[in-house]
Amino acid sequence: MQVYLDNSSTTQPFPEVIEAVEECFRENYGNPSSLHRKGLEAEKIIKNSRRRIAETLGAADNELIFTSGGSEANNLALFGVINKYQRGNYLVTSQIEHPSVLHAFKRMEQQGYKVTYLPVDGTGKVNLDELQTCLNSHPALVSIMMANNEIGTIQPLEAIRAIIDAQKNKPLFHVDAVQAFGKLLFNVKKLNIDLLTISGHKFHGPKGIGALYLRKGIQLEPLIYGGGQETGHRSGTENVPGIAGMGVAAAQIMRNLNSNIHKLRQLKKHLTEFITRSIENIRVNSLDTEDFAPHILSVSFPGIKAEVLLHALEQDGIYVSTGAACSSRKQSPSHVLTAIGLNKDEIEGTIRCSFSIQNTEPEINYVSERLVHHVRELRRII
Amino acid sequence: MNRIYLDNAATTPLDPKVLEAMLPYLTEQFGNPSSIHSFGRETRKAIEDARAVVAKEIGADAPNEIIFTGSGSESDNMAIKGVAMAYRDRGNHIITSAIEHHAVFDAAHALEKEGFRVTYLPVNAAGLVSVAELANQITDQTILVSVMHANNEVGTIQPIAEIGRILRERKILFHTDAVQTMGSIPVNVRDLSADLLSMAAHKFYGPKGVGALYVRKGVKLAQLIHGGAQERNRRAGTENIAGIAGLAKALQLANAGLAENQPRITGLRDYLIGRVLDGFDHVRLNGHRTQRLPGNANFSFEFIEGESLLLNLDLKGIAASSGSACTSGSLEPSHVLLAMGICHEIAHGSLRLTIGKSNTKEEIDYLLTVLPEIVTKLRDMSPLYNSSRKECATCTLKR
Numbered sequence: 001m002q003v004y005l006d007n008s009s010t011t012q013p014f015p016e017v018i019e020a021v022e023e024c025f026r027e028n029y030g031n032p033s034s035l036h037r038k039g040l041e042a043e044k045i046i047k048n049s050r051r052r053i054a055e056t057l058g059a060a061d062n063e064l065i066f067t068s069g070g071s072e073a074n075n076l077a078l079f080g081v082i083n084k085y086q087r088g089n090y091l092v093t094s095q096i097e098h099p100s101v102l103h104a105f106k107r108m109e110q111q112g113y114k115v116t117y118l119p120v121d122g123t124g125k126v127n128l129d130e131l132q133t134c135l136n137s138h139p140a141l142v143s144i145m146m147a148n149n150e151i152g153t154i155q156p157l158e159a160i161r162a163i164i165d166a167q168k169n170k171p172l173f174h175v176d177a178v179q180a181f182g183k184l185l186f187n188v189k190k191l192n193i194d195l196l197t198i199s200g201h202k203f204h205g206p207k208g209i210g211a212l213y214l215r216k217g218i219q220l221e222p223l224i225y226g227g228g229q230e231t232g233h234r235s236g237t238e239n240v241p242g243i244a245g246m247g248v249a250a251a252q253i254m255r256n257l258n259s260n261i262h263k264l265r266q267l268k269k270h271l272t273e274f275i276t277r278s279i280e281n282i283r284v285n286s287l288d289t290e291d292f293a294p295h296i297l298s299v300s301f302p303g304i305k306a307e308v309l310l311h312a313l314e315q316d317g318i319y320v321s322t323g324a325a326c327s328s329r330k331q332s333p334s335h336v337l338t339a340i341g342l343n344k345d346e347i348e349g350t351i352r353c354s355f356s357i358q359n360t361e362p363e364i365n366y367v368s369e370r371l372v373h374h375v376r377e378l379r380r381i382i
Numbered sequence: 383m384n385r386i387y388l389d390n391a392a393t394t395p396l397d398p399k400v401l402e403a404m405l406p407y408l409t410e411q412f413g414n415p416s417s418i419h420s421f422g423r424e425t426r427k428a429i430e431d432a433r434a435v436v437a438k439e440i441g442a443d444a445p446n447e448i449i450f451t452g453s454g455s456e457s458d459n460m461a462i463k464g465v466a467m468a469y470r471d472r473g474n475h476i477i478t479s480a481i482e483h484h485a486v487f488d489a490a491h492a493l494e495k496e497g498f499r500v501t502y503l504p505v506n507a508a509g510l511v512s513v514a515e516l517a518n519q520i521t522d523q524t525i526l527v528s529v530m531h532a533n534n535e536v537g538t539i540q541p542i543a544e545i546g547r548i549l550r551e552r553k554i555l556f557h558t559d560a561v562q563t564m565g566s567i568p569v570n571v572r573d574l575s576a577d578l579l580s581m582a583a584h585k586f587y588g589p590k591g592v593g594a595l596y597v598r599k600g601v602k603l604a605q606l607i608h609g610g611a612q613e614r615n616r617r618a619g620t621e622n623i624a625g626i627a628g629l630a631k632a633l634q635l636a637n638a639g640l641a642e643n644q645p646r647i648t649g650l651r652d653y654l655i656g657r658v659l660d661g662f663d664h665v666r667l668n669g670h671r672t673q674r675l676p677g678n679a680n681f682s683f684e685f686i687e688g689e690s691l692l693l694n695l696d697l698k699g700i701a702a703s704s705g706s707a708c709t710s711g712s713l714e715p716s717h718v719l720l721a722m723g724i725c726h727e728i729a730h731g732s733l734r735l736t737i738g739k740s741n742t743k744e745e746i747d748y749l750l751t752v753l754p755e756i757v758t759k760l761r762d763m764s765p766l767y768n769s770s771r772k773e774c775a776t777c778t779l780k781r
Binding site: 004011025038075227236238239310 | 389394401405453606609619620
C-alpha cells in the first residue's frame with residue numbers, strides 16, 4: 001500500500017485540473033495580451049478563473065493577482081506594500097510564519113525597518129497582549145498566517161482584526177492563507193483582510209501558480225516590472241494553463257468544503273487517537289480542536305530521530321515529513337517547534353502527517369499500525 | 383476558414399513532445415522537490431536533470447549556473463535588480479539600450495528611483511546600438527550593462543558577442559535578454575561572453591509560467607523572492623517541476639531543429655518582406671534588413687492604424703500583432719519605433735508578423751492575398767491618405 005501523507009508540502013492535482021491544464025496546452029496557447037482571437041481566448045480563460053477563485057474568497061474579480069506561487073505572492077504583498085507606501089518603518093509579524101514571510105522581513109530589517117516577531121504560546125497562538133502593545137507603536141503592516149504549515153495552529157484572526165480595527169491609524173493587514181485555503185471556511189471581507197496569499201499546488205492545483213488577494217484601493221510596488229500584466233502589479237506573460245488549473249482546483253475544493261473538512265478531521269482524529277492510545281511519552285503538537293487545521297498532525301516522539309522514522313515508514317510506502325518541506329533539507333531545528341517551546345529531543349523526534357481528501361480510512365489504519373510498530377522498534381534499539 | 387498564427391514572437395504553441403515530457407509531473411510524480419522522501423527525490427532529480435540539459439544547451443560551464451524562474455520578465459528583473467543591489471558598493475551606473483523589453487526597461491527605471499544612474503543607449507534607424515557609443519559611456523562607476531540579444535518588436539539582432547568581449551575585458555557584468563533568440567538562432571553564453579542571460583520557455587514551444595536565468599559562476603545576485611532554500615537560495619518557492627521539465631525539453635527540441643528551421647523560416651520571412659515591399663506603396667520595413675530574427679517581419683503601413691490592420695487580419699483568420707503583445711493593449715506608440723526615429727503616426731501603423739516552425743508558404747501566400755484588400759479598404763477610409771499621399775516629413779527613416 002502507498003499512502004501519501006505529506007499534503008502540506010504539496011498535493012496531487014485533481015484529474016479535472018490536469019484535464020483543464022492539458023486542454024490549455026493543446027488549444028489555448030495564445031498570449032492573453034494579444035488582440036487577436038487566440039489572445040482573447042486565453043484572456044477569457046484567465047478572467048473565468050479569476051472570477052472563480054475570487055468568489056471562493058469572497059472577493060471581487062479585480063481584487064486578485066496571479067503570481068508564480070505562494071512565496072512570490074507573500075513577497076509581493078510585503079515588499080509591495082512597504083515600498084509603495086513608505087509610511088513608518090515599523091512592522092509586525094509572528095515567530096512561526098512561513099520562511100517566505102520571515103525571510104522577507106529579515107531582508108527588510110537589513111534595509112533599516114524595525115520588525116517585531118510576536119511570540120506564540122505552547123499551541124502556537126500569537127500573544128494578543130503583545131500584539132496590542134506593538135500596535136501602540138503604529139506599525140505600517142501586520143502579517144499573520146491563518147494556519148501554520150508545521151503544526152496547523154489556526155490564528156484567532158477575528159480577535160486580531162478587532163484589535164487592529166480599534167486603532168486610529170490602522171496598519172495594513174496581510175494574511176498568508178496558503179495552508180488554510182480549501183481547509184477552512186473564511187471570507188476576506190468578513191475578516192476585513194487587506195492582502196491574502198494562496199498557492200495552487202496546496203489544494204490539488206498545479207505547481208508554479210499562486211494568487212494574492214489585494215483589497216480594492218490598495219496599491220503595490222511590483223517585484224517584477226515589465227509588460228504591465230495583472231493591472232501592473234505583476235508583469236510577465238500569464239501562466240494560462242496554471243491559472244486555468246488553479247481555478248478548477250479552487251472551485252472543486254470549495255464545492256464540498258464542509259464535508260471535506262469533516263473527512264479530514266476524522267482522519268486526523270483517528271490517527272491521533274490510535275497513536276496516543278498505543279505509544280507513551282509522546283507530544284501531540286496539533287490538537288483535535290477547532291483551533292487547529294483539520295489536515296495537519298504534528299507529533300513528537302522524544303528519543304527517536306524523525307528522519308529515521310520517516311525512512312522506516314517510507315519502506316512501508318508511507319510518506320510523511322519531518323517539518324515543512326522547504327526547510328526539511330536544512331539542518332537547523334524548526335523555528336516553529338522552537339517557538340512553541342519544544343525541547344531538543346522533542347524537536348528531533350517530530351514528524352508531520354498531513355492529510356488530503358484523497359486519503360482513506362483503510363490507509364490511516366495501515367499508517368497507524370506501521371507507525372506504532374516502528375516507534376516501538378526504534379525505541380527498543382535505543 | 384483558415385486559421386493562421388503569425389504571432390510567434392508573442393508566444394508559441396506548445397510542442398506535443400514537450401507536453402509529453404511534462405505530463406508525468408502533473409500526474410503521478412507530484413512530490414515537492416524539497417521533501418526528503420522518494421516523491422521528493424524523484425522530482426528533485428527531474429529538476430537537476432533539466433538544469434543540466436539547459437546548461438549544456440547554452441554552453442554554460444556548470445548546471446548550477448542556471449536558475450529557474452516564473453517567466454522571462456522575472457529573469458530580467460532578477461538580473462537587473464539582483465546585480466544592481468549586490469554590487470551597489472562598487473558603483474551606481476548601469477547601461478542599457480532604449481529599445482529593451484519593458485521587463486528590463488522598467489526595472490532600470492525603478493533603479494533610477496533608488497539612486498542609480500542609468501544610461502539608455504540610442505539606436506540607429508535599423509535598431510542597432512553602437513558598440514563604440516557603448517564603450518564611450520562606461521565609467522568607473524559602471525557595474526552592469528544589459529543589451530537584448532534581439533528585439534521583440536523589430537527583430538534586430540545586436541552585436542552581443544562584440545559587446546560581451548569589450549565588457550569582459552573591462553570587467554563589467556553583462557546581461558543579455560535572449561528571450562526572443564533562444565531556440566530561433568544559436569545562443570551560447572561563452573560565444574556571447576554573457577554573465578547573465580534570460581530566457582522564457584513559451585517563446586520556444588515550451589510552457590508558459592517558466593523561465594530561466596543563466597548566472598555565470600561567481601556573479602553575486604540579490605534575491606527577488608525570499609523564503610525557502612530552493613534554487614540554491616537564489617529564488618524561493620516550490621518549483622514548477624512540470625514547467626521546468628517542459629522548458630528543458632523544449633530547448634533541446636528547438637536547438638535540435640535549428641539546422642532545418644532557421645533557414646526555412648528565414649526564407650519565408652524574406653519572401654514575405656520582398657512581396658510586401660514590392661506590392662504596396664507607402665510601406666516600410668522596420669528593423670535591420672538582414673541582421674534580424676529569422677521569423678520577424680515588421681512593417682509600417684502609412685495612413686493606417688496598426689490595430690485596425692490586425693483586427694481586420696484576425697477577421698480573416700490571421701493572428702498578428704501591432705507591436706509587442708504585452709503593450710499591444712496600450713495606446714502608447716512603441717518606444718522601440720520611436721527610438722529608431724520613426725514618428726508617432728507611422729509608429730502607430732506598424733504590423734508585426736512573426737513566423738514560427740509550423741507556418742507554411744501557403745499560409746504566407748494566403749496572407750499576401752488578403753492583405754492588399756484590407757490595406758486598400760483602410761486607406762480609403764483615411765482622410766490623410768486621400769489628401770496628402772506624401773511621405774512623412776518628420777521621419778528619419780525613409781524607405
